Amino acid sequence: MCFGQGEGNRGAAVRLIECVPNVSEGRDLQGLQKLADAVKGVSGVTLLDWSADPDHNRSVFTYVGEPEVVLRATQTLCQAAFALVDMSRHRGAHPRLGAVDVIPFIPLRGVSKEEALELARRLGEWIGAQGVPVYYYQDAATRPERVGLPDVRRGEYEGLVDRLATEAGRPDAGPAEFNARSGASIVGVRFPLIAFNANLGTTDLAVAKRIAEAVRFSSGGYRHLRAMGVALESKGQVQVSMNFVQYEETPIHRVLETIRFEAARHGVEVTGCELIGMAPLAAFEETIRHYLQLHDFSLDQVIESRLLGDKQTAEGG
Amino acid sequence: MCFGQGEGNRGAAVRLIECVPNVSEGRDLQGLQKLADAVKGVSGVTLLDWSADPDHNRSVFTYVGEPEVVLRATQTLCQAAFALVDMSRHRGAHPRLGAVDVIPFIPLRGVSKEEALELARRLGEWIGAQGVPVYYYQDAATRPERVGLPDVRRGEYEGLVDRLATEAGRPDAGPAEFNARSGASIVGVRFPLIAFNANLGTTDLAVAKRIAEAVRFSSGGYRHLRAMGVALESKGQVQVSMNFVQYEETPIHRVLETIRFEAARHGVEVTGCELIGMAPLAAFEETIRHYLQLHDFSLDQVIESRLLGDKQTAEGG
Numbered sequence: 001m002c003f004g005q006g007e008g009n010r011g012a013a014v015r016l017i018e019c020v021p022n023v024s025e026g027r028d029l030q031g032l033q034k035l036a037d038a039v040k041g042v043s044g045v046t047l048l049d050w051s052a053d054p055d056h057n058r059s060v061f062t063y064v065g066e067p068e069v070v071l072r073a074t075q076t077l078c079q080a081a082f083a084l085v086d087m088s089r090h091r092g093a094h095p096r097l098g099a100v101d102v103i104p105f106i107p108l109r110g111v112s113k114e115e116a117l118e119l120a121r122r123l124g125e126w127i128g129a130q131g132v133p134v135y136y137y138q139d140a141a142t143r144p145e146r147v148g149l150p151d152v153r154r155g156e157y158e159g160l161v162d163r164l165a166t167e168a169g170r171p172d173a174g175p176a177e178f179n180a181r182s183g184a185s186i187v188g189v190r191f192p193l194i195a196f197n198a199n200l201g202t203t204d205l206a207v208a209k210r211i212a213e214a215v216r217f218s219s220g221g222y223r224h225l226r227a228m229g230v231a232l233e234s235k236g237q238v239q240v241s242m243n244f245v246q247y248e249e250t251p252i253h254r255v256l257e258t259i260r261f262e263a264a265r266h267g268v269e270v271t272g273c274e275l276i277g278m279a280p281l282a283a284f285e286e287t288i289r290h291y292l293q294l295h296d297f298s299l300d301q302v303i304e305s306r307l308l309g310d311k312q313t314a315e316g317g
Numbered sequence: 318m319c320f321g322q323g324e325g326n327r328g329a330a331v332r333l334i335e336c337v338p339n340v341s342e343g344r345d346l347q348g349l350q351k352l353a354d355a356v357k358g359v360s361g362v363t364l365l366d367w368s369a370d371p372d373h374n375r376s377v378f379t380y381v382g383e384p385e386v387v388l389r390a391t392q393t394l395c396q397a398a399f400a401l402v403d404m405s406r407h408r409g410a411h412p413r414l415g416a417v418d419v420i421p422f423i424p425l426r427g428v429s430k431e432e433a434l435e436l437a438r439r440l441g442e443w444i445g446a447q448g449v450p451v452y453y454y455q456d457a458a459t460r461p462e463r464v465g466l467p468d469v470r471r472g473e474y475e476g477l478v479d480r481l482a483t484e485a486g487r488p489d490a491g492p493a494e495f496n497a498r499s500g501a502s503i504v505g506v507r508f509p510l511i512a513f514n515a516n517l518g519t520t521d522l523a524v525a526k527r528i529a530e531a532v533r534f535s536s537g538g539y540r541h542l543r544a545m546g547v548a549l550e551s552k553g554q555v556q557v558s559m560n561f562v563q564y565e566e567t568p569i570h571r572v573l574e575t576i577r578f579e580a581a582r583h584g585v586e587v588t589g590c591e592l593i594g595m596a597p598l599a600a601f602e603e604t605i606r607h608y609l610q611l612h613d614f615s616l617d618q619v620i621e622s623r624l625l626g627d628k629q630t631a632e633g634g
Contacts, residue, residue, distance in 0.1 A: 016624075036318060046624050064624060108620060198610075256609060273610045280620045281598070284605050290610040292573060293515075293590045301599045303425060304621055307333075307363050 005272055011083035011270045014308045015110035016280070017119070018048075018064045018192065019074050023081045024090050026052040026059050026181075031084045038076045044069040049112040057092025058101070067086050067111055073220070074103060074123055077133065078185075082130065087157050087183040095153050095219045097160065098132065098183025102149065105189045107281040109299070113139060121173070124187045128174025133164060138188035146172075149186065152266075157183045191224075194283050195276035196252055198259050202268045205231045208238035211262045215240070215255055222258075224250035237271065251286035281305075330617055331625045333503065333597070334436070336364075336391050339419045340376045340398045341407050343369040348401045349376050355393045361386040374409025375418070384428055384436050391420060391440055395502075399447065404474050404500040412470050414477065415449065415500025417468065423507045424633035425597040426616070430456060433506040438490070438604050441504045445491025448499075450481060453489045455505035463489075466503065472522035474500045510540075511561035512593035513569055515576050519585045522548045528579045532557070532572050539575075541567035554588065561600070569601035573576050600624075605617075 025032060032052055039047045045065040052059040063073060078100050082178040085099035090247055103123065107116045117140055124134040141147040145168075161178045163169030170176055171184065200208055208229030217225035224246035230239045240259055244250060260270055281299055289297050299305050342349060345564035349369055355574040357365045362382040369376040373396030395417050398610065422434045426561060434457055441451040462485075472480055478495045487493055488501065517525055525546030530536040533544035541563035545558045557576055561567060577587055598616055606614050616622050 014621075016620075018620075046352055048620075064620065080472075184431075213437060252609060270610055272612050275611055275614060275618055278618050278620050278623065284601075284619075287609060288601050290513075290570060292604060293587055294592055295589050297592060301592055301595050302601075303365075303381065303595050304331075304625055306365060306595065307625055308621055 011185075013110050014305050015066050015118060016064055016308075017067050017070050018062065018106040018108050019070050020060060020062050020104050020106065021074065021077055021081075022096075022101055023059045023061070023077075023085065024087065024092065024096045024099050024101050025081070025085045026092065027054045028059040032059050033075050034044050035059075035080045035084070038080045039063050039073045040070055042073040042076060045073040049088070053094075055092070056093045056094035057090065058096070064108065067115060069121060070082055070105075071119055071137040073239065074264060075126055078103075078130070080126060082132070086181050088180050090157070093299055095150075096181075096183070097135075097153055097157055099149070100127075100185050101153075101183075101187070102137075102186045103186075104138065106192050107189070108192060109282050120187050120189050124173035124185075127185050127187070128171070130174075131177075131257065132174055132179050133160075133171035133176065133184040134173040136188055137186050138190045140188040141213060142172050152244050153299050161185055191246045193250065194247050194279050196208075196242050196244060196273065197276065198240045198242070198256060198273045199232065199235070199237050199271050200239065200263055201267050201271045202238060202266070203231075203236055204266075204268075205229055205238050206266055207263070207266045210241050210266075211259055212240050213264050215242075215258050222250045225255060225290050247279075247283045247286075251290075252283065253257065253287045253290050275295045330427050332383050332624050333425040333625075334387050334428045334433060335379065335381045335385050335423040335425050337377060337379050337421050337423065338377070338391065338394055338398075338417055339413075340394075340402065341374065341404065341409065341413045341416050341418050342398070342402045343374040343376050343409065344371045345401065346426075352376075352378065352394050352397045352401070355397045356380050356390045357487060359386055359393060366486040368413075369477060372409070373411035374407065375411045375413070376385055381425065387422070388436055388440060392443055393465075395420075395444060396449070399449070399499050403498050405497050407474070412467075412473055413500070413568055414470055415496075415502050416498070417444075417502050418446070418470075418500075419454075419503045420505070421455065422504075423509050425509060426599050430506065437506050441490035441502075443544040444511070445488070445501050447491075448494075449491055449496050450477075450488035450493065451490040452501060452503050454503050455507045455587065457505040469503050477501055479561050508563045508565075509597060509600070511564050511596050513559050513590065514593065515548065515559070515573060515590045516554050516588050517580055517585050518558065518588045519583070520548075520553055520614055521544055521583075522555050523586075524580070524583045524585055525557050527583075528576055529557050529559075530611060531579050532575050538581045539567045539572055542572060543566040551581070561606050564600045564603075568607075569600065570604045570607045 036050050047063045049062045081100045105116045106122050120140045127134050135152050137152045146152050164176050212227040212229045215221040216225050226243040230241045353367050364380045381455045397443045398417045414488050422433045431446050437457045444451050452469050454469045463469050527546040529546045532538040533542050541558040
């Protein structure tokens, strides 16, 4: 006989969402440090990165945590940014609508699209209550013409006064009145983007281009894949350079097998692949399941998941 | 131009070691709860599990963290266990030498075997300084006859008085004098064990047995693999049931490919696999590298790694 003491159940399944707000200030580093500190001050949130571009006069913050604490961190960051940035004096190379210009929520693990959408809408309502008009974009868009970011941002801050007065420009949340200081914010939900490249053992760029065409959505391939053929002069090779836009429905291993299959027709082999930057563990879940035939594999069987779960119980609960 | 703010470097590479002490007390749950609390009280350590067996009169604690904090947690647990357990009154079904009977350190990630050995020796010296004789076993063994746990434990607590008086029984650390209250402790280093099974689409047990023989060390196969053929009556299948003893040198994907290759000779296919219990992410590192041809893949490219790294900087630093 053996009885456990239930510690094993303490670390619930890990739930993670990422948020990457773009703020229209890229020169006042002291001011931006306060925004970073505001995010770091929220228990359970990890600020992975932030950077500022003085030419664009724009900064980007990347942080991760459970949904509720990420929402709280975003509200705190918005509050600080609305205080810091005066759009009526903003000049910069990058297109923008407002002080906190774009706020995408990116579900990483254990968070459904529906839940992320609800989080985006709650943030939108909250920003609206601060007197700032809000447009929803991407997966949160309320109209087809608001899905793409360039479309939502058309006319920029300078065109907002006129736009808000029209039916086509009516905001999704907040007042339909021009806020000279803060402009408007664009809130949405999107999937994490995985940058993954496959190198081919040939110098023939045409082969890479044909394979890219075979696998990418725009020419009849996988729904959530962008791809192009690129020459790697220094390596004497060519590359299928890819962006996985939704790796759950279009997983890495399936696309790679298709590339191998198509390359074989040209007598060419994949010599190696590269993952650019970072990816959530979930992006490799189907790779492990497929090649090891682990039909019942769960990410919660990975010890590191348990440690994160315990962390969140301790910090975010 | 763009300049980052260095947050990206904050989360250093995650380093994890596991410790699984076996304590000779399985009935006094209040006393054992104090041991669990002692481990949980060390910042940066996660107690994954603990369980007690009243028939064996023995309990097992499993916790994870960076090397230094895991050492500290183990010292704290030993202190509490030496106070709790009086070996002169201990009765139980399980063989044992002392109050804290066995203490294996298990490197999970970013910790070399050498570093784990040093940690084991530091703990051994410390336990010795408490007046308790220590034997090193498994990868920490100082003599071939002390590698296997059953060999080190032979004669049990009751035989310690005589054993300590002989050259063959001289402890590796601590006094060569009998400690009636605490007995002796066995400290070592071993790799995490991965339990992984491959099911075959046949009812012919002989096929599973032949394949198990082909891949396991004991009959000429992979060095760090144990395997046996098992019938799964309810499924109408047979299984190659395996223990990966060192998954870095004998990785899962290579053994599975060998199984597929050998099964094909019998016209049999692998229908599915199963991972029993948990495994560190590192156990899948070579799976991802191999099948996705990601020659330069690093576990630190997985977002969850970064979150853990930040956790450890915050709590364990």
